[in-house]
Amino acid sequence: MKIETRKMRMKRHIRLMPILIMLSYVLFFSLLIVFDRSSNEKLTIETVNRYDDTLIINGTPYEKYPEKIESKLPIEIDLDMTTFKDEDFLLLRTSLQDLFVYIDGVLVYSKSFNNENHPYASLWHVIEISEGETLTLVVYSPYESMNGLINDIHYGTLSEIYAYIFQSHGLQFLMGILLNIIGLFIIVISFMYYKNERSNYVYFGITLLLISYWIVSESRLLQFIIGSPDVLGSLSYITLGIISIPMLYFFKLSSLKKYDLVLNVMISVSLFVTVMMLVLQFSGLAGYFESVIFAHITMILEFIVVVGLLLYEWLKKQSNEAKKSVRVLGVFLIFVLAEFIYFLIGRFNYTSWFVIVGFLFVSVFMLYDYLKYINVYTKKVYEASALEKLAYTDYLTGANNRLSFEKRLEENLQSIEKNLYLFYFDLDHLKEINDTYGHNVGDEAIIQAYGVITQVFQKNNCFRIGGDEFSCVLMNLDEASLNDKIVSLKEGVTELNLKSHYQIDVSIGYAMTTNEMKSQALMKLADDQMYENKRNKRR
Structure with missing residues (x-):
């Protein structure tokens, strides 16, 4: 019991190790970022300036931004233009408000949702500043809670403005x-x-x-x-x-x-x-x-x-x-x-x-x-998937087994386009090989015979349906291809016998249908022909 407990603890520690390593990594660099104040290699980005001079709002001076101006009328905000440089742009965000910008009484920018019949949106406004003495902002919203809202006003170059927006x-x-x-x-x-x-x-x-x-x-x-x-x-x-x-x-x-x-x-x-x-x-x-x-x-x-x-x-x-x-x-x-x-x-x-x-x-x-x-x-x-593979796979040859064969045959019989050929194969002389060389060699003969069959008929079409019996299901096969495959199979068996110290042969039978024939009837036709082929060899 103690040995099992130690093994369980060891497995748990092994599973936790990657998590502990990652947490240590994150903690180390987090502490480094927080406490390392060295700025020698740190890149800095110039940011925008906040307009902090006196604001003239509806004729009243304000030293700092008011939270809100109580008014149902448009709000006028006057700015001193001596604060700005020649390359500066004005950055302003309106909150569901129309905006009109004047320089010395001349309209230089406007955005009105009321005239365009669009839903009101909160927007950024980047406005180029030209020469003048007084810059006047007129903001208005049809919504009372938004009309007197004045957001911070910033100014700077375009790169500084965009950097500020993305950083914020x-x-x-x-x-x-x-x-x-x-x-x-x-x-x-x-x-x-x-x-x-x-x-x-x-x-x-x-x-x-x-x-x-x-x-x-x-x-x-x-x-x-x-x-x-x-x-x-x-x-x-x-x-x-x-x-x-x-x-x-x-x-x-x-x-x-x-x-x-x-x-x-x-x-x-x-x-x-x-x-x-x-x-x-x-x-x-x-x-x-x-x-x-x-x-x-x-x-x-x-x-x-x-x-x-x-x-x-x-x-x-x-x-x-x-x-x-x-x-x-x-x-x-x-x-x-x-x-x-x-x-x-x-x-x-x-x-x-x-x-x-x-x-x-x-x-x-x-x-x-x-x-x-x-x-x-x-x-x-x-x-x-693993269980299904075990259920449908023959353990000796790795071929699809009889259960898989019956399932495939039923599916193919329901989707015939031109024709369907069912082939049955039986390995001859297997008993003599088992009696003479042992069952291990007999198993080897089964594997070798299956290899020859799959070379001709393709592995995904072939099944091991019994001890020494195999089957193949092919769709849309013409007569010339049928004869070629039978000849190729015989040649493959002959070539195998030349390399082996035992001799095998394969009896073959096949049946063809062009409609939804019952699977049992089709299997009987192929099986009968295979045994007829086996009997003819013994005569």
């Missing part, structure tokens, strides 16, 4: 791309290899795709990929409307199969809310920003219901799968509530990060669960 928001963008790749991986793997097993993971992959689209749209870098105002102004809101649908399908096919009706109702509600948001936007009754609160409320209520059902399954039905899901969704629900609260109080700079972190938590957990499932499923498939 690149991580969130990369997180979205990573989730997109993971989602596509899960969908492709599920469709290619696990069509009939746990198809709910396809919906998990779709959920990850939607999450990735939402994260990318919230990363403030989508504008560098897509220039369509409709996409920029719609993607985030529409994704929020439908993002729970594939997740609900996921639960329908896994831990909440009994609650099909309830989940279908929630899916229908999500679709209705999304369609309603589209109708309100394009009818001009309400923009996405105003109607997205219905998507937030719907998503929160759906997750409360799902968590409630999972709790019931866990506590009343003792479902381990439900227990696992409750813990994950319980944590996610905290992030969703935080997102909703920050949205209501107008702290728009932080809202998306709560849901992003929540989604990442769920995604990492579900990916881990999926990888565990793939590992278990792959082992099952491998074991089943």
Whole structure:
């Protein structure tokens, strides 16, 4: 018992060794990055300047950026142009706002969604600065909570501006791309290899795709990929409307199969809310920003219901799968509530990060669960494949056995295009070889005879159906090819006898059909002809 315990411990330590090495590697370089303050070889990137001079907003000077200006009218912001250099560009981000830029009263740049009849989007604006004394920004939003919002104003060269944007928001963008790749991986793997097993993971992959689209749209870098105002102004809101649908399908096919009706109702509600948001936007009754609160409320209520059902399954039905899901969704629900609260109080700079972190938590957990499932499923498939191979393979010759032969014959009889030929072979003089040289040599003779047959009729068409009996099934064979194969077989046997200290011969019989003939009848015809060939040799 002690020896077995030591072996088990040793195996466990060996399995843990790669993990310990990787953790040590990550820990070492993490500590090095944190505590090594040497900057001799570190590359530095010049960044933009934040405009920190006095802001004149609606005629009132401000020494620092106000959180918000309470006004229902357009906001005018005057900047002193002596701050800027000749090569500088202005960088400004508007939050669902129209923007007009004037230099000494002359309009030099404008972006108005109201005139273009597009959904309002939050955009970056890179504006070339020409000569002048006063630069005036006029911003306006039809949404009261956004109208007085003034984001930081930056300036610098184009390279500095782009470096700043990517440094500030690149991580969130990369997180979205990573989730997109993971989602596509899960969908492709599920469709290619696990069509009939746990198809709910396809919906998990779709959920990850939607999450990735939402994260990318919230990363403030989508504008560098897509220039369509409709996409920029719609993607985030529409994704929020439908993002729970594939997740609900996921639960329908896994831990909440009994609650099909309830989940279908929630899916229908999500679709209705999304369609309603589209109708309100394009009818001009309400923009996405105003109607997205219905998507937030719907998503929160759906997750409360799902968590409630999972709790019931866990506590009343003792479902381990439900227990696992409750813990994950319980944590996610905290992030969703935080997102909703920050949205209501107008702290728009932080809202998306709560849901992003929540989604990442769920995604990492579900990916881990999926990888565990793939590992278990792959082992099952491998074991089943090994057992199937044993069931259909002859242990002596490595040929397909009688069970495989009968299965192939039935399949081919149902898909005849021109004709089907069934060949039967019987090894002559095997008893004499066994009696004279022993059964080991007899086994060798069987293997050699099978080798000659497969050289002529191809290995995948040939089967060992008895002790010294073989069969081959060929489709669409013409008479000339038939005669050539019989001649080639006889020549192969003759060549084998010249090399061996024992002599063998092969009796052959065959039958042909052009329709769905019964397999037993076809086998009897081939078998009868084979024995007729054997009797003729003895005369």
